[in-house]
Amino acid sequence: MSDIQLYDTTLRDGCQAEDITFTLEDKLRIAERLDAFGIHYIEGGWPGSNPRDASFFEAVRRLQLRHAKIAAFGSTRRHGVTCDQDQNVRMLLAAETSVVTIVGRTWDVPVEHDLRVPLSANLDIIADTVAYLRQRVDEVIFDAEHFFDGYRSAPDYALACLKTAADAGATLLCLCDTRGGSVPAAVAEATRAARAAVAIPLGIHCHNDAELAVANSLAAVEAGAVQVQGVINGFGERCGNANLCSVVANLQLKLGYQCVAPESLATLQTLSHFIDELANREPDKRQAYVGLSAFAHKGGLHVAAVQRRREIYEHIDPALVGNHQRVLLSDLSGRSNIAYKAREFGVDLGSNDPAIQRLLTDLKELESRGYQFEGAEASFELLMQRALHGYERRFRLIGFRVIDEKRVENEPSLSEATIMLSGPDGKIEHTAATGNGPVQALDGALRKALIKFFPEIEAVNLLDFKVRVLGSDGGTGAIVRVLIESGDQHDRWGTVGVSHNLIEASWQALVDSLDYKLYKDGKGTAHQPRRAARAGEA
Numbered sequence: 155m156s157d158i159q160l161y162d163t164t165l166r167d168g169c170q171a172e173d174i175t176f177t178l179e180d181k182l183r184i185a186e187r188l189d190a191f192g193i194h195y196i197e198g199g200w201p202g203s204n205p206r207d208a209s210f211f212e213a214v215r216r217l218q219l220r221h222a223k224i225a226a227f228g229s230t231r232r233h234g235v236t237c238d239q240d241q242n243v244r245m246l247l248a249a250e251t252s253v254v255t256i257v258g259r260t261w262d263v264p265v266e267h268d269l270r271v272p273l274s275a276n277l278d279i280i281a282d283t284v285a286y287l288r289q290r291v292d293e294v295i296f297d298a299e300h301f302f303d304g305y306r307s308a309p310d311y312a313l314a315c316l317k318t319a320a321d322a323g324a325t326l327l328c329l330c331d332t333r334g335g336s337v338p339a340a341v342a343e344a345t346r347a348a349r350a351a352v353a354i355p356l357g358i359h360c361h362n363d364a365e366l367a368v369a370n371s372l373a374a375v376e377a378g379a380v381q382v383q384g385v386i387n388g389f390g391e392r393c394g395n396a397n398l399c400s401v402v403a404n405l406q407l408k409l410g411y412q413c414v415a416p417e418s419l420a421t422l423q424t425l426s427h428f429i430d431e432l433a434n435r436e437p438d439k440r441q442a443y444v445g446l447s448a449f450a451h452k453g454g455l456h457v458a459a460v461q462r463r464r465e466i467y468e469h470i471d472p473a474l475v476g477n478h479q480r481v482l483l484s485d486l487s488g489r490s491n492i493a494y495k496a497r498e499f500g501v502d503l504g505s506n507d508p509a510i511q512r513l514l515t516d517l518k519e520l521e522s523r524g525y526q527f528e529g530a531e532a533s534f535e536l537l538m539q540r541a542l543h544g545y546e547r548r549f550r551l552i553g554f555r556v557i558d559e560k561r562v563e564n565e566p567s568l569s570e571a572t573i574m575l576s577g578p579d580g581k582i583e584h585t586a587a588t589g590n591g592p593v594q595a596l597d598g599a600l601r602k603a604l605i606k607f608f609p610e611i612e613a614v615n616l617l618d619f620k621v622r623v624l625g626s627d628g629g630t631g632a633i634v635r636v637l638i639e640s641g642d643q644h645d646r647w648g649t650v651g652v653s654h655n656l657i658e659a660s661w662q663a664l665v666d667s668l669d670y671k672l673y674k675d676g677k678g679t680a681h682q683p684r685r686a687a688r689a690g691e692a
């Protein structure tokens with residue numbers, strides 16, 4: 155089937171999201187990454203709106219982009235001035251891009267009540283600006299703001315705006331669901347009407363205020379649009395923009411359009427995580443296609459079924475988008491979860507092996523005490539290695555002490571931890587550290603002691619710390635579960651601790667985290683199934 159162009163606006167509309175900011179350096183790295191993925195157009199920003207965007211356009215010229223065209227974004231000229239006199243239009247040209255995207259009004263209501271110019275004057279503004287730019291750049295994309303609202307309110311006027319832009323030389327008209335409130339059937343109908351009214355290519359730009367941005371984008375493509383504008387991971391103004399990750403996966407895997415090479419699509423998950431990383435956002439586990447939970451199975455029946463035929467509970471092969479199947483551990487676990495997990499960790503267990511039964515019993519016992527291994531696969535792997543292969547921790551804790559102190563009412567409290575442990579050679583280490591809380595102090599003291607024996611501990615970062623109170627058990631007080639997420643340059647892993655005592659629970663999770671680092675470095679790569687060495691294999 156035909157090709158659909160991807161127009162990414164992560165660097166412009168995406169940056170209009172609450173809590174999202176990118177440095178100039180981030181923006182350049184993102185542009186390179188989007189180009190490598192095969193995005194056709196990258197909207198770099200609004201040069202008239204802020205100096206950072208203007209410097210992006212200067213810096214991006216020095217990148218060796220292989221594929222993507224950079225677009226500068228701005229709005230049509232102001233009423234009452236010529237394009238030559240309009241500072242915003244001049245800044246657009248100063249960006250020196252071969253593509254300029256300008257947004258203009260197509261809904262009668264804001265033209266009359268916000269812009270406050272006669273409807274005919276708005277047509278002049280569109281005609282002037284498009285023609286002026288088209289004489290100076292190769293491609294002019296006209297973003298028809300509020301097109302779907304305009305088409306509902308005054309269809310003839312909305313279509314007249316499109317015709318005006320087309321006649322003035324626009325190379326593509328992008329229909330915008332600016333408020334994000336349209337539904338797919340209406341988007342399809344209005345797109346077909348636009349298709350009939352103008353001969354030039356159409357694009358679609360949807361916001362997600364009714365959680366329909368992806369569905370609306372697909373509806374527009376099915377009705378004839380050939381370009382989809384969106385943002386990787388879908389963040390953007392208010393509820394966000396159409397999520398390009400889902401758009402490209404759906405177009406390519408469900409509807410048979412071609413957007414990027416299949417090898418590129420197989421890097422979709424890493425692209426998604428890369429953008430989240432730079433946006434300083436925790437990746438959404440439940441994000442369609444690329445989320446960690448997108449192909450995660452928990453119920454024992456499901457696990458047994460996907461092992462026989464994965465398509466029974468998986469709508470696509472996860473490898474097509476760079477994702478992979480996961481099996482979660484919980485008290486729903488049947489025997490097959492354990493066997494599957496064991497294989498993933500390179501432990502070969504026949505399903506009838508009594509070791510599985512023992513491990514399952516242990517697991518259920520721990521879960522009844524409040525342990526949960528879904529976010530703590532590293533703790534689980536250590537547990538399994540201990541149960542099945544006699545794995546032993548390479549250090550031994552002798553004891554710890556934590557002191558919390560608050561000396562003055564209005565000053566923050568201070569924590570100090572001391573710990574004593576023995577290293578692999580039996581040598582005793584006794585260290586102390588302070589922190590703004592007991593866990594930070596314990597973490598500091600534990601690292602200080604371990605780094606002497608294991609310098610690789612230096613690379614471990616504590617990324618996330620979660621405490622859940624599990625309710626009381628028999629009058630002895632509440633149980634708390636602590637989940638810690640740690641990472642180094644290569645991996646992230648989760649560990650768990652459970653106790654009546656928050657510090658003890660944190661301690662267990664901390665110790666598991668550092669123990670896991672030593673274990674995984676010792677065995678090579680973590681989470682990679684170890685393949686059995688076969689005779690004759692080079």
Ligand SMILES: [Zn+2]
Binds near residue numbers: 167332359361395
């Ligand atoms: Zn937008």
